[in-house]
Amino acid sequence: MKKGLLQSALIISLLGAATSASQAEVRIQGAIDFRESIMTTFKWYMGPMGSMVKGRMPFDAELFKSRAEGLVKATRLDLAEGYPKGSVGDSEAKPEIWENWDEFEAKIQSLRDEAAKLQEVAATGDEAAIKAQFGETGKVCGSCHKQFRSKK
Numbered sequence: 001m002k003k004g005l006l007q008s009a010l011i012i013s014l015l016g017a018a019t020s021a022s023q024a025e026v027r028i029q030g031a032i033d034f035r036e037s038i039m040t041t042f043k044w045y046m047g048p049m050g051s052m053v054k055g056r057m058p059f060d061a062e063l064f065k066s067r068a069e070g071l072v073k074a075t076r077l078d079l080a081e082g083y084p085k086g087s088v089g090d091s092e093a094k095p096e097i098w099e100n101w102d103e104f105e106a107k108i109q110s111l112r113d114e115a116a117k118l119q120e121v122a123a124t125g126d127e128a129a130i131k132a133q134f135g136e137t138g139k140v141c142g143s144c145h146k147q148f149r150s151k152k
């Protein structure tokens with residue numbers, strides 16, 4: 001009887017440990033889902049602007065303005081929150097992110113800055129300046145990916 005109780009206590013505590021481990025995994029997966037959905041949102045706004053810049057779509061100043069505005073709003077989300085320490089999980093995030101956290105955060109900030117500039121320039125309707133600033137914005141995406149995203 002006593003032994004049985006001890007055994008069930010042990011089983012319960014083991015179950016408890018297993019549950020908390022999987023809860024941590026769930027939290028990591030939640031963070032990954034969060035950051036990847038922000039990335040998908042970035043892509044949603046960048047896509048049509050890129051097509052206009054590359055001439056695959058006629059340049060439409062109003063559409064450009066609204067996409068730039070959407071991008072600015074998306075950059076206000078706290079992307080850093082989606083990268084809890086060591087949360088590589090099943091994602092393309094490189095461990096270098098947490099070894100160079102300040103640099104990673106600086107890139108998040110420079111995306112905010114470049115997107116804000118893009119929104120300002122988009123409001124002027126100056127096509128050449130808009131295209132140039134789109135390039136600057138895209139460079140931030142590219143430089144962060146080059147340094148911190150693994151190719152699977």
Ligand code: HEC
Binds near residue numbers: 032046093137140
């Ligand atoms: C601060 C660094 C950083 C910036 C800036 C950044 N990305 Fe990313 N991006 C990443 C990392 C790291 C990944 C790998 C996926 C992850 O983190 O889970 C990624 C993944 C992605 C993905 C794939 C998402 C998926 O579901 O796997 C897309 C699309 C993407 N980024 C688009 C963009 C665009 C567009 C921009 C610019 C407007 C941008 N990113 C800016 C770091 C960044």
